[in-house]
Amino acid sequence: MPIDANLISLRPITAETVRAITGLSVSESQKGFVAPNAISLSQALFSPEAWYRAIYLGEEPVGFVMLEDESLRSPQPDTPKVGVWRFMIDAKFQGRGIGKVALLHVIEHVRSKGLFKRLKLSYVPGPGCPEPFYLGLGFQHTGEVDGNEIVLEIPLRQNA
Numbered sequence: 001m002p003i004d005a006n007l008i009s010l011r012p013i014t015a016e017t018v019r020a021i022t023g024l025s026v027s028e029s030q031k032g033f034v035a036p037n038a039i040s041l042s043q044a045l046f047s048p049e050a051w052y053r054a055i056y057l058g059e060e061p062v063g064f065v066m067l068e069d070e071s072l073r074s075p076q077p078d079t080p081k082v083g084v085w086r087f088m089i090d091a092k093f094q095g096r097g098i099g100k101v102a103l104l105h106v107i108e109h110v111r112s113k114g115l116f117k118r119l120k121l122s123y124v125p126g127p128g129c130p131e132p133f134y135l136g137l138g139f140q141h142t143g144e145v146d147g148n149e150i151v152l153e154i155p156l157r158q159n160a
């Protein structure tokens with residue numbers, strides 16, 4: 001049964017919820033695709049451009065997203081860029097449409113800032129990698145490779 005999209009929200013992480021968020025995990029076979037949330041939050045401490053939220057299903061935390069949003073830098077670059085840095089849904093909650101709705105919320109957040117032409121991300125290729133998930137949401141190949149990762153992007157404006 002499809003998930004009720006209204007139950008999915010992105011929420012700030014607090015002192016009360018951080019342990020629940022660092023307790024979320026992907027399956028063993030997916031661990032090469034995304035860093036543990038505790039690592040991501042540690043990096044965020046030292047990255048002014050990090051924007052991060054917990055993904056909730058109703059009142060239950062089920063995932064984590066972190067953007068690299070250059071508009072958060074001080075001073076702000078003339079043409080800031082934005083990319084998805086980390087994105088995960090806990091293994092127990094995958095395959096229910098939660099990732100799709102959550103990423104649409106992320107895209108809306110980024111688009112609503114009115115500062116960016118496109119949202120980029122990259123993934124580690126291999127069996128079970130999230131490429132089909134992203135292509136299904138409208139991301140497109142750019143032809144770029146970042147280290148061992150394949151770069152995708154989605155336009156945020158017409159004529160982008």
Ligand SMILES: CC(C)(COP(=O)(O)OP(=O)(O)OC[C@H]1O[C@@H](n2cnc3c(N)ncnc32)[C@H](O)[C@@H]1OP(=O)(O)O)[C@@H](O)C(=O)NCCC(=O)NCCS
Binds near residue numbers: 088094101130
């Ligand atoms: C990728 C991920 C976030 C998707 O979250 P999810 O909640 O399981 O995805 P959804 O249930 O919303 O799936 C939406 C669609 O994508 C498809 N899909 C999801 N993950 C897929 C995968 N790894 N391979 C192929 N298709 C996939 C689903 O079948 C579904 O297709 P449909 O719309 O035709 O039914 C989740 O599997 C995950 O956390 N993976 C491990 C970490 C990871 O790879 N993160 C990305 C780092 S770049």
